[in-house]
Amino acid sequence: MTKDDILNLGALARIRMSHDEAAALNTEITAILEYVSQVTDVVGDAALTKNVGPVHNVFRVDETTNEPEQYTEALLAAMPERSGRFMRVKKILHTED
Amino acid sequence: MAHQTTIAALRQKYLTQETTPTKVVEEALTLIVKDDADIHAYLEVYEAAKAEAATATETFAREGNAAPVLCGIPIALKNNIMFTGHTTTAASKMLENYVATYDATIVKKLRAAGAIIIGATNMDEFAMGNSTENSAFGPTKNPCDPTRVPGGSSGGSAAAVAMGSVPAAIGTDTGGSVRQPASFCGLVGFKPTYGAVSRYGLIAMGSSFDQAGPLTNSVADAELLHTIMAGQDVNDMTTIAPDTYPEVATKDLYTIGIPRDFLATGVDPDVMERFEEQVAALTSAGHTIVDVSLPLYAKGLAAYYISIPAEVSSNLARYDGIRYGTQVAGENLLDGYEKSRAEGFGAEVKRRILLGTYVLSAGYYDAYYGKAEAMRELMREELRAVFETVDVLLTPTTPTPAFALGEITDPLTSYVQDIFTVPVNLTGVPAISLPMGTVTRNDVSLPVGMQFVAPHGGDARLFDIATRTFDQRT
Numbered sequence: 001m002t003k004d005d006i007l008n009l010g011a012l013a014r015i016r017m018s019h020d021e022a023a024a025l026n027t028e029i030t031a032i033l034e035y036v037s038q039v040t041d042v043v044g045d046a047a048l049t050k051n052v053g054p055v056h057n058v059f060r061v062d063e064t065t066n067e068p069e070q071y072t073e074a075l076l077a078a079m080p081e082r083s084g085r086f087m088r089v090k091k092i093l094h095t096e097d
Numbered sequence: 098m099a100h101q102t103t104i105a106a107l108r109q110k111y112l113t114q115e116t117t118p119t120k121v122v123e124e125a126l127t128l129i130v131k132d133d134a135d136i137h138a139y140l141e142v143y144e145a146a147k148a149e150a151a152t153a154t155e156t157f158a159r160e161g162n163a164a165p166v167l168c169g170i171p172i173a174l175k176n177n178i179m180f181t182g183h184t185t186t187a188a189s190k191m192l193e194n195y196v197a198t199y200d201a202t203i204v205k206k207l208r209a210a211g212a213i214i215i216g217a218t219n220m221d222e223f224a225m226g227n228s229t230e231n232s233a234f235g236p237t238k239n240p241c242d243p244t245r246v247p248g249g250s251s252g253g254s255a256a257a258v259a260m261g262s263v264p265a266a267i268g269t270d271t272g273g274s275v276r277q278p279a280s281f282c283g284l285v286g287f288k289p290t291y292g293a294v295s296r297y298g299l300i301a302m303g304s305s306f307d308q309a310g311p312l313t314n315s316v317a318d319a320e321l322l323h324t325i326m327a328g329q330d331v332n333d334m335t336t337i338a339p340d341t342y343p344e345v346a347t348k349d350l351y352t353i354g355i356p357r358d359f360l361a362t363g364v365d366p367d368v369m370e371r372f373e374e375q376v377a378a379l380t381s382a383g384h385t386i387v388d389v390s391l392p393l394y395a396k397g398l399a400a401y402y403i404s405i406p407a408e409v410s411s412n413l414a415r416y417d418g419i420r421y422g423t424q425v426a427g428e429n430l431l432d433g434y435e436k437s438r439a440e441g442f443g444a445e446v447k448r449r450i451l452l453g454t455y456v457l458s459a460g461y462y463d464a465y466y467g468k469a470e471a472m473r474e475l476m477r478e479e480l481r482a483v484f485e486t487v488d489v490l491l492t493p494t495t496p497t498p499a500f501a502l503g504e505i506t507d508p509l510t511s512y513v514q515d516i517f518t519v520p521v522n523l524t525g526v527p528a529i530s531l532p533m534g535t536v537t538r539n540d541v542s543l544p545v546g547m548q549f550v551a552p553h554g555g556d557a558r559l560f561d562i563a564t565r566t567f568d569q570r571t
Contacts (some may be wrong), residue, residue, distance in 0.1 A: 003409055006451065008459075010435075010451065010455045011449045012458070013410060013414075013415075013438075013450050013451055013453050013454045014417070014431070014434040014435050014438050015435060015438045015439050015442065015450065015451070016436055016438070016439040017182075017330075017439060017447075025447070025448060025451060028448060028457070028508050028509075029448065029451060029452055030506060031447075031508075031509050032402060032452060032509055032512075033452075033455070035399060035402070035509055035512075036399045036400075036402045036403050036465070036469075037465075037466040038396065039182075039396075039398075039399045039400050039403060039465070039469050039472050040400045040464060040468055042393065042396050042399070042472060042475075043468045043471045043472045043475065044137075046475060048469050048498055055340070058334040058335075060331055060334070065331065065332070071198055071199070074198040075198060075421075077154075077196075077420060078195065078196065078198065078274035078421035079419075079420060079422070080418065080419070080421070080422075080424035081424070087419070087420065089419060089430065090427065090429050090430040090433055091429070091430070092430055094429070095522055
């Protein structure tokens with residue numbers, strides 16, 4: 001693990017960070033990974049099997065449980081940028097200038 | 098500090114008209130104004146509680162003992178539990194101004210039973226931590242010794258009860274976040290069987306771990322609150338039916354397993370002394386104590402800090418600053434995401450998201466996440482086998498009493514504090530922490546706790562042995 005790896009993970013996780021922040025995280029995450037790596041020795045070659053305890057599918061009737069518009073205004077009100085009944089976002093598709 | 102009381106005692110006083118919900122809520126709000134500037138158990142206190150208390154007072158005058166079971170009982174709620182119209186921050190800058198649009202199922206149930214939600218309690222950000230020092234809004238102090246942490250992540254809930262402002266509070270427990278603060282603050286803390294209580298309306302951290310549970314001054318109160326909150330919920334498909342697990346019966350006398358190897362190192366000597374006193378008392382009461390070996394259980398922490406970051410990185414991907422929560426304007430969509438998440442999340446949350454992103458990435462998934470999930474299955478099998486010979490397990494809840502504010506800064510050192518509590522969440526079994534006396538640090542008496550663990554579905558068995566171990570002796 002290097003500082004660049006941390007910056008790359010930050011990019012994957014959509015978290016901007018400074019080089020200093022990445023350096024500190026590198027030290028901490030390397031230590032944590034070293035500690036948790038013992039699972040490999042503990043588990044050995046055992047494959048992931050879901051055979052202990054109840055494992056079964058859960059179904060429910062496919063029906064709406066709320067009234068139309070019940071939450072609409074509250075959800076719109078929570079949006080940082082709103083335009084009427086729409087949420088305002090930055091342009092996603094860019095054209096070459 | 099106000100007198101600590103139980104729900105049962107409070108209700109009795111309402112029935113005999115020794116006091117009223119109106120007076121109790123007023124006293125609680127006064128106490129919070131006086132003491133909480135220092136303790137900081139609460140992030141917000143609800144003035145509406147006064148009006149609800151007035152209604153409850155009328156209900157008691159009119160209905161007496163027919164009043165709902167929690168009528169007029171003030172309860173504090175960890176701030177990662179949705180309560181319609183109230184700010185639900187998860188102690189994060191990301192949700193600093195987020196207002197809940199619906200009630201968590203447990204909030205609905207508690208209020209239907211008459212409870213008055215008096216305020217929202219402080220916590221580690223998104224429930225990640227064991228000291229409440231990771232709150233974006235400043236730490237909570239331990240009412241038993243304000244130089245020390247109350248534990249976490251439900252530290253505000255524990256402090257709210259320990260300071261005497263409420264008889265009970267609700268927390269959430271992902272790796273010990275109800276039991277460890279209960280231990281540090283001298284309370285009863287209960288973590289139900291996974292699926293016993295609906296997670297609908299809880300801000301998710303580790304969805305295959307999280308359960309809500311009560312922090313109280315008696316086992317009877319914990320059982321009462323759990324019974325009200327528990328049950329299947331159409332909005333949480335992981336909730337279990339009464340017959341999901343085989344019946345776990347209560348007994349007159351129990352066989353109690355103690356993983357002695359696991360306790361041999363790392364536990365403070367005086368914490369072990371308190372523990373041995375409890376073991377001796379249980380033996381005197383006629384229970385059988387046996388030594389058990391749980392080699393995988395003892396190594397659960399390693400699996401926990403793989404599976405939890407993995408679930409955290411997935412669950413917290415939703416906070417993008419677009420639909421709700423903190424938004425920092427960016428030059429484009431991606432820039433906005435990265436800046437909003439950089440600004441909104443604290444250090445521990447970022448650490449776990451990055452760790453989770455790593456263990457789930459192609460090339461490392463099998464080595465980390467796959468192994469950790471396999472280990473959880475092996476641990477469940479190990480526990481199943483041990484529970485064929487013993488009825489419950491017993492350990493201290495934590496290796497030490499409450500540590501000082503600022504004492505533990507290294508993440509890995511912090512994680513190791515949870516060694517006795519995380520295996521319970523990894524496997525989904527229920528556990529309860531009970532006060533087991535005090536130890537002295539710097540001339541201050543600090544509470545420590547012990548933890549009973551039962552098989553899946555054994556919640557009632559835990560309440561039975563815990564009542565006999567704690568309520569009936571205090």
